[in-house]
Amino acid sequence: MPEMNANILMLFAPKFNEFGCDVGKEYLRRKGGGFVHGLCAGPPKVKQMVETRLGAEAGKLWHLHTEEASWLTADYDARTLSEVDDELGAGAVGRIIVSDRRVGRGFVRGGLCRPDDVSRQISKYPNVLPQKYISGLYCFLDRMLKTIRPDMVFCYAVAGAPALLLAEMAKARRIPFSRITSIRLGNRYVIDDDPKGRLSCIDRRFRASGEDKSVVQEAQDLLQSFRNAPEPPGYMIRNKVINVSKTPFRMTVRAISGTVYHSVQSIKDQRSRSERIKRDWFEALISWRRFLSRKLFSDSPPNKVPFVYYPLHVDPESSTQVLAPMHTDQLSVIEALAKSVPANLVVVVKEHEPMLGRRPKGFYEKIMKMPRVVLLGPEHTGLSLIGKAEIVTVITGTAAWEAIRLRKPVVIIGDSPYLSIGEGLIYEPSLANLSTALSAATKLSPASDDKIVKYLAASLSVSFEMNPSILWGEYLRHSSSERNDVVSNIVNGIIKREQEQSGPKPK
Numbered sequence: 408m409p410e411m412n413a414n415i416l417m418l419f420a421p422k423f424n425e426f427g428c429d430v431g432k433e434y435l436r437r438k439g440g441g442f443v444h445g446l447c448a449g450p451p452k453v454k455q456m457v458e459t460r461l462g463a464e465a466g467k468l469w470h471l472h473t474e475e476a477s478w479l480t481a482d483y484d485a486r487t488l489s490e491v492d493d494e495l496g497a498g499a500v501g502r503i504i505v506s507d508r509r510v511g512r513g514f515v516r517g518g519l520c521r522p523d524d525v526s527r528q529i530s531k532y533p534n535v536l537p538q539k540y541i542s543g544l545y546c547f548l549d550r551m552l553k554t555i556r557p558d559m560v561f562c563y564a565v566a567g568a569p570a571l572l573l574a575e576m577a578k579a580r581r582i583p584f585s586r587i588t589s590i591r592l593g594n595r596y597v598i599d600d601d602p603k604g605r606l607s608c609i610d611r612r613f614r615a616s617g618e619d620k621s622v623v624q625e626a627q628d629l630l631q632s633f634r635n636a637p638e639p640p641g642y643m644i645r646n647k648v649i650n651v652s653k654t655p656f657r658m659t660v661r662a663i664s665g666t667v668y669h670s671v672q673s674i675k676d677q678r679s680r681s682e683r684i685k686r687d688w689f690e691a692l693i694s695w696r697r698f699l700s701r702k703l704f705s706d707s708p709p710n711k712v713p714f715v716y717y718p719l720h721v722d723p724e725s726s727t728q729v730l731a732p733m734h735t736d737q738l739s740v741i742e743a744l745a746k747s748v749p750a751n752l753v754v755v756v757k758e759h760e761p762m763l764g765r766r767p768k769g770f771y772e773k774i775m776k777m778p779r780v781v782l783l784g785p786e787h788t789g790l791s792l793i794g795k796a797e798i799v800t801v802i803t804g805t806a807a808w809e810a811i812r813l814r815k816p817v818v819i820i821g822d823s824p825y826l827s828i829g830e831g832l833i834y835e836p837s838l839a840n841l842s843t844a845l846s847a848a849t850k851l852s853p854a855s856d857d858k859i860v861k862y863l864a865a866s867l868s869v870s871f872e873m874n875p876s877i878l879w880g881e882y883l884r885h886s887s888s889e890r891n892d893v894v895s896n897i898v899n900g901i902i903k904r905e906q907e908q909s910g911p912k913p914k
Contacts, residue, residue: 413441414466416557418570419457421449423563426882428460429890433898434559435464442466444555446569450683467555471569472525478543479528479536487542495575503544503575504537505732507568508723511537517722517737519693519765522685541568548573552580559905562586563878565602566725574602583908585901587878591640591805592629592863595870596878598900600908603730606824608904612865613827619868626863630856633812637790640805654698659691697764703771704758704784708795714755714781715748715845716796717741718789718806721762730803731821733836737802738773740820740838744800745777747841749849753779757792760785798848807832814853818844828862830854871896 415434419427424447431443444466447454454470492499504511509526513533520526529536548569560577562570565586577584588599590606601607612619708714719737720727727735734740744754756774763785774782783792789806790813793799799810802821810817811825817832818841819825826834831854835844873893877885 413438413559414444414555414557415441415559415561416444416446416551416555416573417560418562418564418573419445419447419449419453420563421453422879422882424453424456425460426877426890426894427563428457429894430561430897430901431461432464433894434561434901437898437902438558441558444468444551444557446471446551446573448472448569467551469551474547475525475540475543478540478547479525481539481543483539483542485538487545488538491541491545491572494579499575500538500541502732503541503568503572505735506566506571506725506728508728510540510568511728514728514735515723516735517719517766517770518724518762519767520723521689522682524682541572544568544572545576548576552576552582557582559901560584561901564725565604565729571602571729578602581908583905585904587897589640589875590866590870591808592866592870593640594872594874595866596873597866597870598897598904600904603822604725604824605730605822606827606866608869609824609862609865610827612869613862619864622864622867623860625867626860629863629867630812630859637794637809637813639790639809653690653694657694659694661687661691693764695764700764700766700771701784703775703782705781708755708783708787708792709753709781712753713751713797714753714795715744715798715800716789716792716806717744717754717756717800718792718804719756719759719762720802720804721759722766726803727821730823734802734821738770740802741774741780742777743838743841744845745780747838747845748779749846752797752845753781755781755783755792755796757783757787757789758785798845800845811854812859816848816851816853818848825862828854828858830858869900871900 413435415431417427417431428443435441435443443461443464445457445468447457447468448471451470454468458465458468488500491503505514508515508520509523510529512520512526512530529540560573560582562574563586565571565574574584574586584602585598585600586602586604588597588604588606589595590597590609597606597608599606599608722735722737741754741756748754771782774780790809793806793810793813793815796815798816798818799806800818800820801807803819803823807817807819807823808825811828811831814831819832819834820836820838825832831851833844833848833851835841873896874885874889877890877893882890
């Protein structure tokens with residue numbers, strides 16, 4: 408008999424409300440009933456939409472931005488912050504601050520942040536308000552978890568302080584946790600139980616004895632196909648198309664239209680309307696900066712000079728802020744590379760398409776002034792540069808996975824799911840030791856095909872196909888059959904992760 412009165416706590420957002428509700432309702436159907444509780448980010452209408460779509464299955468729902476306002480104005484007790492470190496490990500408070508582009512705005516040096524009331528307040532008092540925010544957030548989540556006593560905590564993504572702190576608290580309290588994570592292989596995704604998205608379920612399958620023989624041939628074919636015609640993951644292809652379409656004229660017209668539209672609306676929810684107008688004009692400004700910044704890059708890689716390839720990461724983004732909180736300053740990483748590469752090499756740095764126009768003033772100029780560094784624009788493909796490079800170096804990026812499959816030595820500075828493979832790479836988190844790591848990489852043997860195929864087979868065994876526009880685009884524009892298949896696959900993964908993590912609930 409299925410258990411009754413299951414409780415799932417979910418993170419909802421503007422791009423994950425209808426989709427999230429369908430996931431929550433299917434989870435309850437499988438469990439025999441219960442309630443979907445939620446923390447709703449975005450404007451107040453997200454909470455209203457979630458409540459309406461869930462109907463009788465709606466549990467307790469909170470509007471994140473309403474709660475945040477009280478955290479920034481209340482006093483905080485330093486003992487509360489100590490409790491965070493005690494429960495989650497030394498340095499947890501700093502790690503949570505870094506994870507959030509608003510709370511840790513002062514740590515974001517490689518990208519521009521959209522206008523936001525929280526970030527504006529914190530930028531005025533960065534020595535006090537981050538502590539208030541984390542203290543208030545921790546107390547809020549503590550009350551939430553004790554009130555709901557969820558059977559599962561599910562996040563569509565872990566980016567920012569609320570999601571990361573919720574995920575880490577759930578894990579620390581032995582509450583099953585899961586999230587959606589791209590495995591950076593076509594359009595395949597997995598339900599992961601690691602707050603940082605390190606593909607832990609793939610790692611466990613990879614390390615287990617034996618192989619899923621039904622997918623080994625498919626894995627071998629995938630590896631050979633990638634080597635014959637390398638192609639980036641599906642979400643990267645989609646992001647490039649979206650960003651190229653954001654022309655200065657189109658974004659300016661959109662900002663003007665939005666300003667006119669919002670100005671004639673009712674005065675209700677004036678703050679949300681003001682924020683929407685500011686964001687539209689921010690994106691218009693970015694589109695013009697994209698257009699003007701293309702002239703700043705070198706035309707081509709160095710001719711007949713061997714090089715280390717470093718792809719610039721999106722900033723701010725969870726790929727560095729959550730996975731590599733000690734390496735969010737990419738200028739420092741590039742400078743360390745320039746100082747550390749072997750004598751006969753230079754460093755080739757390539758911009759990432761979504762970041763064009765979003766770097767701070769002077770960012771590119773600082774890179775171009777560094778000795779032994781060549782800066783290329785996003786029109787150059789990362790895969791072609793990987794093929795020409797002597798070594799590929801990343802903080803956490805997908806380029807590491809691509810380089811391993813293309814038999815190129817890799818130096819990984821931050822964290823990465825692909826450290827599991829254990830061959831063809833060097834993990835060196837200390838910038839002071841990069842010269843030794845890069846020298847060793849020149850003599851490194853590539854990962855064996857057997858290891859790569861085994862990792863690919865493990866990835867295929869636990870993942871599922873999902874068009875990225877379902878998650879990041881217009882969910883309801885997809886057919887009901889496609890939506891149902893994806894929801895079913897996600898709930899299958901959630902229940903599987905729940906079974907693996909189940910234990911006694913905290914009192």
